[in-house]
Amino acid sequence: MSYEGVFNSWYDNHLKRRDDENKRRLAEGKSHEGKLFLQKVWRPAFTQFDHLHPEYELDHPVIDGWNAATR
Numbered sequence: 001m002s003y004e005g006v007f008n009s010w011y012d013n014h015l016k017r018r019d020d021e022n023k024r025r026l027a028e029g030k031s032h033e034g035k036l037f038l039q040k041v042w043r044p045a046f047t048q049f050d051h052l053h054p055e056y057e058l059d060h061p062v063i064d065g066w067n068a069a070t071r
Helices: 003-016 020-029 032-046 061-070
Strands: none
Touching (some): 003 020, 003 032
16 A cells, blocks of 8 residues: 555544544644655554554643643
């Protein structure tokens, strides 16, 4: 399968498993740089996207407050 096919399948799978707010943030965070990193670095090194998550969500009040204050 082509890189685009593998990427789209992986990305769509993660979008389907998200609730509305997380889905919106994930869709907004999709970047050309991120796709390029996956294509040029990650896939050649690991050959697949298994166990790779497009973002790491922190659900902690102190960390969430810190993130909001730094934006």
